[in-house]
Each structure stands twice: as structure tokens, then as C-alpha cells.
Amino acid sequence: MSEPISRMTMHNVGGADGGRLDIFLRKLLGQCRLSTIDQQHLLALPFQLRDLPAQASILHEGDSARVCPILLSGFAYRYKIAADGGRQIVSLRIPGDPLDFQSLYLQTIDHHMQALTPVSLALVPLPALEQLAEARPSIARAILVDILIEASIGREWQLNIGRRHALPRLAHFLCEFVYRMQLIFAHSSDEIEVPITQEQLADILGLTPVHVNRTLKTIEQAGAVVRKGRRLYTRDVAALAQLADFTPLYLHRDNAN
Amino acid sequence: MSEPISRMTMHNVGGADGGRLDIFLRKLLGQCRLSTIDQQHLLALPFQLRDLPAQASILHEGDSARVCPILLSGFAYRYKIAADGGRQIVSLRIPGDPLDFQSLYLQTIDHHMQALTPVSLALVPLPALEQLAEARPSIARAILVDILIEASIGREWQLNIGRRHALPRLAHFLCEFVYRMQLIFAHSSDEIEVPITQEQLADILGLTPVHVNRTLKTIEQAGAVVRKGRRLYTRDVAALAQLADFTPLYLHRDNAN
DNA sequence: CGGCTATTTGAGGTACCTCAACGCCCGTGG
DNA sequence: CCACGGGCGTTGAGGTACCTCAAATAGCCG
Structure with a gap:
């Protein structure tokens, strides 16, 4: 198990290599429209690149996040643990998916997240994302749409598991x-x-x-x-x-x- | 079963009776801070009052919404239906809860919603809510927080049902x-x-x-x-x-x- | 090759389901 | 006020989808 993300120091921050965020942009474009300018802003987001092995912890219940990880390659999942040790995976994230938009708006993380395969993440500082969302309503909208679609998938899983x-x-x-x-x-x-x-x-x-x-x-x-x-x-x-x-x-x- | 909401004509719209929205405001204040001005704006939202009997349909899968219903009293639930007729209730909404913030950002409703008890709803026209969310970022934030908390509850239900x-x-x-x-x-x-x-x-x-x-x-x-x-x-x-x-x-x- | 982990298979158990009948609450109308 | 009816709740008996435990096999990495 590797070092928790929340304790990583940020360095080498800068959007020089925005091309890596390409898959993230494509993901968002599959869910809502964005102007050329919005797209440029998204690609210009600062981030730190981070590779993690399979099984690495990405988010921990009870923590507060400082960065928003974006999944550039590999797979990750959210999960929760019951008192008897039973584990329920509540969401699967695939390349291009943002992993923690929630922490833009909620203080405490309510679930765990783990790498399913080796992953590479772009760690975007939350303040940068916050400022962008505030400055550009259409980007705030794109964030919301992603949150809503993940929630919709969660509801379908409820049906799937329950019925x-x-x-x-x-x-x-x-x-x-x-x-x-x-x-x-x-x-x-x-x-x-x-x-x-x-x-x-x-x-x-x-x-x-x-x-x-x-x-x-x-x-x-x-x-x-x-x-x-x-x-x-x-x-x-x-x-x-x-x-x-x-x-x-x-x-x-x-x-x- | 009563007339679907989507076909109701809007009339008598106006915020003269904003006191009815009080419970909705209290609900939001339990989830995030709002300035006095934000609160005034929320209470001044136009809406049409609508009472429905138990079992009445509130949202229908596949539809597009024109109003955002807010639950002033009574209970309602979201549900989905499997091919074999099995029904899964995926969310329970209680007094004060907004019932369809999702339609501010997504075109198509992906589930059904029904009154559990007799309910009274405040039907807020979506454009009014959209304008308010655009004009006041803190209100957009309050909407997002509500969406996120409902999603968090949904994840807990996944754990509950699955494990x-x-x-x-x-x-x-x-x-x-x-x-x-x-x-x-x-x-x-x-x-x-x-x-x-x-x-x-x-x-x-x-x-x-x-x-x-x-x-x-x-x-x-x-x-x-x-x-x-x-x-x-x-x-x-x-x-x-x-x-x-x-x-x-x-x-x-x-x-x- | 050795060792670890994931998969596979079997046998027996159980939590929950299905079907069916009955009873009770409660609204309705006589 | 009572009779009626329908829906919801209750109980029983039998069935099954899935679980538990355990052991063997197979893939994979050093």
C-alpha cells in the first residue's frame, strides 16, 4: 500500500503538458458541450502526474481532499465497508474519469477509493478547479453533469443489486x-x-x-x-x-x- | 392516478407566498451556508402550489422536465423497474427536499418518481431556478451540495442492499x-x-x-x-x-x- | 522451479423467496 | 351504525438462489 495522496507534497505543478488531459476533455465532451475556450482552459489546468500500482489507496473515508485526481489511464473504484467486513464497490471509474469532484463541494470524503489496475493520475489542485468553475459557468456545468451521470449509474446499480x-x-x-x-x-x-x-x-x-x-x-x-x-x-x-x-x-x- | 406534471399548465406564478418555501430553505441551510441575500432570493422564487394524492406520478422516465418540484409536505420516492417487473426504490425524499434538480442539467429523466403519501409540491419553473443559479454561485453550490448528498445516500443504500x-x-x-x-x-x-x-x-x-x-x-x-x-x-x-x-x-x- | 494468488469445483447449509390462505384495519356506502 | 369490500399485514409450508467451507487446480511472477 503506497503513501496516501492527501499527504503528498505538490511540486512540478504547471500546465505545460496539458496534452495528457486530453482524455479527460474527451470524457467531458461526451457528456456536454463545451466551447473552444472552455476546452483550452480545461487543458491548461495545472496538475501533477502520479503513477500508482494496483491496489493503491486513492481516497480514504473521513479525509479531506486537497487535489482532484483525474484518471488518465487504468481503472479505479469507490467502495464502502460494512461492520462485518463486507465490501461493496459502489462505482467503477474508467480512463478519462474525474475521481473526486465531490470534494469541491463537500468537506469530508464518505467512501474509499482504490486503484483496480496500475493507474496514472493527474492531480489537479482543488483551488485551481474551483476558480475555473467559478469563472466559467459552462465548466461548472460540465462538472455537475459528470456528477449527475455517476449518480444515475449508481441508481441503476441499486436496481441491479436489489432486483x-x-x-x-x-x-x-x-x-x-x-x-x-x-x-x-x-x-x-x-x-x-x-x-x-x-x-x-x-x-x-x-x-x-x-x-x-x-x-x-x-x-x-x-x-x-x-x-x-x-x-x-x-x-x-x-x-x-x-x-x-x-x-x-x-x-x-x-x-x- | 392523476395528470402528469409535465402536462400541467403554469398559472398563478409568483413569489407572493414565499413563506411556503421556508422548509426548503431550512433544508438547504442544513447542508451549506447561505447569505441573507441568497436566502431572500430563494424565498422569492416563483412557484405554483400543487397538491397530489398518494401514489400520484411526479416524474416519468424518458420525460423532460419543465419545472422543479419541491416537496413542501409529505413523502415521495424515486424508483426504477426491471424487465421482470421488479421495482427498486432508489431514493426517498422527505419534506423540504427538492425532487428534480437533475433536470437543470440533464435532458432526460432516467427514473420514475411517485408520491408515497399525499404531498404538496411547489413547482418552480426551471428557467427561474437556472437564472438564479447562474446569478448567484452560492446558490448553484447549494444545489450541488444537495445533489451530492443524495448521491452519497444512494451509495450507502448500495452497501445496504448488497452487503x-x-x-x-x-x-x-x-x-x-x-x-x-x-x-x-x-x-x-x-x-x-x-x-x-x-x-x-x-x-x-x-x-x-x-x-x-x-x-x-x-x-x-x-x-x-x-x-x-x-x-x-x-x-x-x-x-x-x-x-x-x-x-x-x-x-x-x-x-x- | 517455487510460491503466491486467482480460479474452479464439490457438498452441505441457510437466508430469503414463492405461493397460498387467512385476518385485520379502514374507508365506503347503505 | 353496521355491512361490505379491498388493501395491507400475518402466518405457514415448501422451494431455491445463493452462501459457506474446504480443497484442488491453474495461471503468473520471480
């Missing part, structure tokens, strides 16, 4: 994963690697690893998914969608238009 | 209900009526009504809750909290300071 059986539940998650990946990487292939262990899938879905394993086998037999060695790949998104009762309305992709 | 057994799950929800009610009504009694049927509780918790019934009996035997006739009352919040593994951090009550 779908293991098979459609797993298929629904995989389907959402493919949709979101296709949106940010702008490719249309059905075959995407899902870099998530079965234990982590279990914590996303409110199941046990053992049951995820058995359910995965069923989905593979249906041809919707393939496993090679330890790796999981989606294969047939239409089949997944049908198993899953999947409707992408809640991803709000229409909002970009 | 807690029926008894702590039910106790946790009841505990949260009492806390939130005490906050808006500023009373400290443990005894609060919970105006929610067992079927609705089941849809909040991802259980069946039958199992809610049996679990409720257990919680009553533990003395944490009382039932009189068809009505459910909380009795001992400390006992509930202990059954539930309840920590109120996620309600972000510290944010008002």
Missing part, C-alpha cells in the same frame, strides 16, 4: 462496462478485456466470488463472454444486453448533443 | 429515516411514524414484503420499533443503530458548518 438475479446482474454490469469503454475510446468492437477479478466483480454485484465464478461459466457457455487464462473478455454485447435487460438511457449519452 | 442481511438492512434504513427527519424538523424524539407500507419497504431494501414483515417482527421484539395497528413507529434509535451498523458520516451533516 436482478445473479446472471442478469452480472450481464448488466458487463454490458455497461462495454458501453462506457466504447464511448471513451470510440471503438465499436464487442471484444473488450474486463480487467476485474472475480472477487472484485463479487463486490460490485453484491455476490460471493464463488457464485460469480459459476455465473460467469454460464454466461461463457451462452457465448456472450470468453475467458482466456485468467482474463475475461466480452464477446457478444447483444447477447449480454438480452441476458441483462439492458437499456442505456441511464448513461445519458444523449446529453452531449 | 447487509435483512435485519441490519431494515434497521439501517429506519435509522437513516429518523436522522433525516430529526434534521429537518429539529426535534429529538426517537418516536417517529414511518409512513411506509411493508411492500414499499421491501422495494427500498431489495426484499419481499413477506420477509420485511418477519424482520419487522424481530426488530419489534428487540424493542427498537413499535407497531400500532397498521402503523410503524421507531422507538429506540440507539438500538436501531446498533442493530444496523449505522454511522451518519455519509449524511454530511458537518457540511453546514
